Amino acid sequence: MPQGPDFNVLTATCPSRTSLARIANKWTAMVVIALSGGRMRFRDLRTTVDGISAKVLTETLRDLERDGLVARHVYAEMPPRVEYELTPLGRTLHTPLQALGRWAEEHITEVLAARETYDGRR
Amino acid sequence: MPQGPDFNVLTATCPSRTSLARIANKWTAMVVIALSGGRMRFRDLRTTVDGISAKVLTETLRDLERDGLVARHVYAEMPPRVEYELTPLGRTLHTPLQALGRWAEEHITEVLAARETYDGRR
DNA sequence: CAGTATCCTATCGGATACTG
DNA sequence: CAGTATCCGATAGGATACTG
Numbered sequence: 547m548p549q550g551p552d553f554n555v556l557t558a559t560c561p562s563r564t565s566l567a568r569i570a571n572k573w574t575a576m577v578v579i580a581l582s583g584g585r586m587r588f589r590d591l592r593t594t595v596d597g598i599s600a601k602v603l604t605e606t607l608r609d610l611e612r613d614g615l616v617a618r619h620v621y622a623e624m625p626p627r628v629e630y631e632l633t634p635l636g637r638t639l640h641t642p643l644q645a646l647g648r649w650a651e652e653h654i655t656e657v658l659a660a661r662e663t664y665d666g667r668r
Numbered sequence: 669m670p671q672g673p674d675f676n677v678l679t680a681t682c683p684s685r686t687s688l689a690r691i692a693n694k695w696t697a698m699v700v701i702a703l704s705g706g707r708m709r710f711r712d713l714r715t716t717v718d719g720i721s722a723k724v725l726t727e728t729l730r731d732l733e734r735d736g737l738v739a740r741h742v743y744a745e746m747p748p749r750v751e752y753e754l755t756p757l758g759r760t761l762h763t764p765l766q767a768l769g770r771w772a773e774e775h776i777t778e779v780l781a782a783r784e785t786y787d788g789r790r
Numbered sequence: 791c792a793g794t795a796t797c798c799t800a801t802c803g804g805a806t807a808c809t810g
Numbered sequence: 811c812a813g814t815a816t817c818c819g820a821t822a823g824g825a826t827a828c829t830g
Binding site: 643 | 678679688764
């Protein structure tokens with residue numbers, strides 16, 4: 547079964563690393579998780595991804611759109627309405643990122659305990 | 669089946685978000701992927717995670733150690749030898765992070781094409 | 791509403807020099 | 811070897827004000 551050129555994120559010059567840098571990011575993870583339920587408006591994304599600023603949300607969405615992970619739908623209404631949704635490619639990213647989010651939620655107790663220990667013994 | 673307090677990374681003040689910020693990070697992903705093969709010395713990590721600086725590698729390892737994901741083993745030799753390995757907790761993180769790395773490698777062609785399109789039509 | 795523009799601070803991260 | 815210390819430029823990201 548033929549594969550294309552073998553990419554490796556551990557190689558500094560490999561283009562796949564630029565993609566890893568985008569997806570291995572907390573804001574990206576949260577936005578993709580938020581969008582997994584379906585199309586969302588900008589405003590709803592802002593409230594769902596609690597604490598994200600308009601600037602960061604805009605930048606994150608633009609980068610995801612550029613990489614083909616998110617599609618942007620503009621409605622010529624007044625007031626304006628813009629919806630975002632995961633593309634088919636973006637949907638393939640949902641499982642790994644969701645897994646990361648769930649890991650954080652499920653293991654936070656252990657992590658907090660570890661931090662306590664680490665900070666305490668010193 | 670009882671669960672503890674329900675943590676949610678989408679909530680700004682939830683402690684699990686601090687953990688997500690750590691693990692949803694390109695350097696963290698690369699270091700964990702590199703360590704999945706077993707114990708490694710600092711120097712070998714530096715060459716395996718191509719392009720990482722001593723400073724960033726040190727900081728990443730310290731943070732992972734603090735969160736209980738990496739164990740540090742110091743040998744009182746000359747020259748000194750220090751080895752790092754994933755803890756049991758850290759090993760549970762390998763699958764999701766490896767998945768992210770593989771995603772980047774497997775989809776980089778599509779991502780690059782999307783960027784071309786995005787940058788071109790403008 | 792869905793942004794953009796601007797300003798400013800904090801953190802990231804590289805380069806270099808030095809130590810046990 | 812495995813760091814630490816320091817300096818410094820680049821980027822992330824918040825706050826505020828403004829626009830179509």
